[in-house]
Amino acid sequence: MALSKVWVHAEATENGVAPITLEMLAKAREIADVVEVFVGGDGAAVAATVGAHGATKVHATGDLSGKLQGVHVAGALAAAIEGGEAPDLIMLGTTQDGRDIGARLSVKLDKPVLTNNTEIEVGDGIVVSTQIFGGTQIVKTKFAAGSPAIALFRPKSFVAEESGGGAAEVAALAVPDAGAAGAAKLVNRHIEETSGPKLDEAAVVVAGGRGLTEAAKFEMIEELAKLLKGAPGASRAIVDAGWVPYSYQVGQTGKVVKPTVYIAAGISGATQHMVGMKGSKNIIAINKDPEAPIFGIADLGIVGDVHKVLPQLIEALKAR
Amino acid sequence: MNIVVCVKQIPDPADPGALDADHTLKRDGKLILDESDSYGVEMALQLVDKAGSGEVTLVSMAPNDEVSGLRTALAMGAAKAVLVSDDALKGAGALDTAKVLAAAIKKVEGADLILAATESSDGYTGTVPEQIAAVLDLPSITFAKSVEIADGTVKVQRQTEAGYDECESPLPAVVSVTAGVVEPRYPSFKGIMAAKSKPVETVKVADLGIDGAIVGWSGAGQEIIDVAAAPAREAGEVFEDDGTAAEKIVGFLDGLKVL
Ligand SMILES: Cc1cc2nc3c(=O)[nH]c(=O)nc-3n(C[C@H](O)[C@H](O)[C@H](O)COP(=O)(O)OP(=O)(O)OC[C@H]3O[C@@H](n4cnc5c(N)ncnc54)[C@H](O)[C@@H]3O)c2cc1C
Ligand SMILES: Cc1cc2nc3c(=O)[nH]c(=O)nc-3n(C[C@H](O)[C@H](O)[C@H](O)COP(=O)(O)OP(=O)(O)OC[C@H]3O[C@@H](n4cnc5c(N)ncnc54)[C@H](O)[C@@H]3O)c2cc1C
Numbered sequence: 219m220a221l222s223k224v225w226v227h228a229e230a231t232e233n234g235v236a237p238i239t240l241e242m243l244a245k246a247r248e249i250a251d252v253v254e255v256f257v258g259g260d261g262a263a264v265a266a267t268v269g270a271h272g273a274t275k276v277h278a279t280g281d282l283s284g285k286l287q288g289v290h291v292a293g294a295l296a297a298a299i300e301g302g303e304a305p306d307l308i309m310l311g312t313t314q315d316g317r318d319i320g321a322r323l324s325v326k327l328d329k330p331v332l333t334n335n336t337e338i339e340v341g342d343g344i345v346v347s348t349q350i351f352g353g354t355q356i357v358k359t360k361f362a363a364g365s366p367a368i369a370l371f372r373p374k375s376f377v378a379e380e381s382g383g384g385a386a387e388v389a390a391l392a393v394p395d396a397g398a399a400g401a402a403k404l405v406n407r408h409i410e411e412t413s414g415p416k417l418d419e420a421a422v423v424v425a426g427g428r429g430l431t432e433a434a435k436f437e438m439i440e441e442l443a444k445l446l447k448g449a450p451g452a453s454r455a456i457v458d459a460g461w462v463p464y465s466y467q468v469g470q471t472g473k474v475v476k477p478t479v480y481i482a483a484g485i486s487g488a489t490q491h492m493v494g495m496k497g498s499k500n501i502i503a504i505n506k507d508p509e510a511p512i513f514g515i516a517d518l519g520i521v522g523d524v525h526k527v528l529p530q531l532i533e534a535l536k537a538r
Numbered sequence: 539m540n541i542v543v544c545v546k547q548i549p550d551p552a553d554p555g556a557l558d559a560d561h562t563l564k565r566d567g568k569l570i571l572d573e574s575d576s577y578g579v580e581m582a583l584q585l586v587d588k589a590g591s592g593e594v595t596l597v598s599m600a601p602n603d604e605v606s607g608l609r610t611a612l613a614m615g616a617a618k619a620v621l622v623s624d625d626a627l628k629g630a631g632a633l634d635t636a637k638v639l640a641a642a643i644k645k646v647e648g649a650d651l652i653l654a655a656t657e658s659s660d661g662y663t664g665t666v667p668e669q670i671a672a673v674l675d676l677p678s679i680t681f682a683k684s685v686e687i688a689d690g691t692v693k694v695q696r697q698t699e700a701g702y703d704e705c706e707s708p709l710p711a712v713v714s715v716t717a718g719v720v721e722p723r724y725p726s727f728k729g730i731m732a733a734k735s736k737p738v739e740t741v742k743v744a745d746l747g748i749d750g751a752i753v754g755w756s757g758a759g760q761e762i763i764d765v766a767a768a769p770a771r772e773a774g775e776v777f778e779d780d781g782t783a784a785e786k787i788v789g790f791l792d793g794l795k796v797l
Pocket of ligand 2: 330332544547563572574575599600633639657660662663665666
């Protein structure tokens, strides 16, 4: 059984459409006859890309600059749904804006929002899967509140795939006045400079944790990442300690990565870290504690001191 | 400046988590203050300090009249707490939780700002703060990595994928804070002693004007149909470094053709 219509949240970024959107579109095509997207912003800017990934229509609010997405996009969706356009399912990413929109919409529609999902099946109803206890158990939950169902998905749960479709048709999504609830403003955006491949797209990720013992030692991680044409990553412990920005964080509250190789140096392997990197094809762990949980999922484990192993590894790679 | 902080009391994350027969998280042991919420408590204490007047009130929803976590936050310096504890809430989803917390927040007079964490450590749906804002029809800013208040406006640096957004909102407003916004203080001995006599008002859903039949299992609108072990990832080889670790890693990378 397939759903008749699914709406996917299209997240626009500085350089196009966020990967999570395209991942969800691939899944949406599998489970629904009609796949459309909605965007808090300019529809024309995303129409070609989402069309190439199977969406036939873009419901676009138009310019929302200066406004926060959550309350306004949710208000617009609720109005469209009340107006009779209801899809069977609304898919959003577990991202900052995805969570805000999903949460506001759930109150508007008085329906639950199911979060952190990694899979969805349609059979006798809509059933989503979420991983709990650090990804060791999978819980399946069925929507029991009537359509539309609202679900948030973790990045990298599905594989994006082009459908060969042409540009999606753009339709206006009216944004009702949100009143006092709409009073928060976005004043200015700050984009951090990055170089090299993006953390969640790199084929190699070299991540460092508290075992590096001090901020300056993170340079070894940066250098190694560069030599391997990969991206540097981090555990939350050293993000919270201020050694590296949040954009480096891998895990439950950071990025989900699935590179060909993930190197964890001085990272213990807390469940919240592992949910963000367990899907890596190959994992190399360097830790001085033979009991560190990270060894439980490593393909190659080195019980050793990062201050010895990393410099040697850097030398060996430079010598090639 | 009167600030309400939502604080969740959760099973100790150091203990292995477990589910009850009805698939809800086991919460029958002692519950503690969610570390994620210690940041909100600290932020609130600092903002009230800066304003020079006002107080911090805690609201929490937890089973079995649990107050251990609230006492920790009171020991940090919060003035009082409202606890909603009711068997009718078993099985509550995030939306139910938000409805209940919103009603409890309404009981606190003159709240200028409501703080919560971006996500809890045990359920981590990350939707409750924004849902509370929606129920109360208030503006909200989520993922705050810095919070300042001036002239009735809250200014927030909101964390984004690419950096951060400068946002602001008139008060009252709901703000969710990330871990690391501030360094939570340790309760002092004096604080711990004082906390014992600080007022904690315990209420039932009916006291909040909420029908017990629309929250909890009956209201959740979701049904857990299966819980199963995830396919485990096999551990590979583990070597003790004898000076050849770098060589082994290079060999492994060579085999994968990533060099
Ligand atoms: C709600 C919530 C969300 C969270 N989200 C995330 C998240 O998204 N990402 C994340 O990473 N964490 C997250 N955490 C935190 C997580 O629980 C851990 O605290 C964190 O991952 C630990 O980081 P770490 O491994 O760097 O530090 P530690 O756990 O302190 O581990 C350091 C490791 O380094 C090793 N070591 C020390 N010295 C050396 C040496 N010289 N050579 C080699 N090894 C050495 C030690 O043996 C140890 O295993 C979250 C926690 C909560 C409660
Ligand atoms: C593994 C797991 C997955 C779940 N998935 C879902 C789901 O997909 N959808 C759903 O509707 N429910 C879900 N639930 C149920 C949900 O966790 C509970 O309804 C919970 O009461 C609120 O959600 P949260 O802890 O995820 O809140 P979050 O939104 O993650 O919490 C953010 C902040 O809100 C405040 N807050 C949240 N709860 C309380 C409280 N009880 N008292 C005081 N402050 C609080 C705190 O400041 C907290 O840090 C899940 C539960 C578990 C254990």
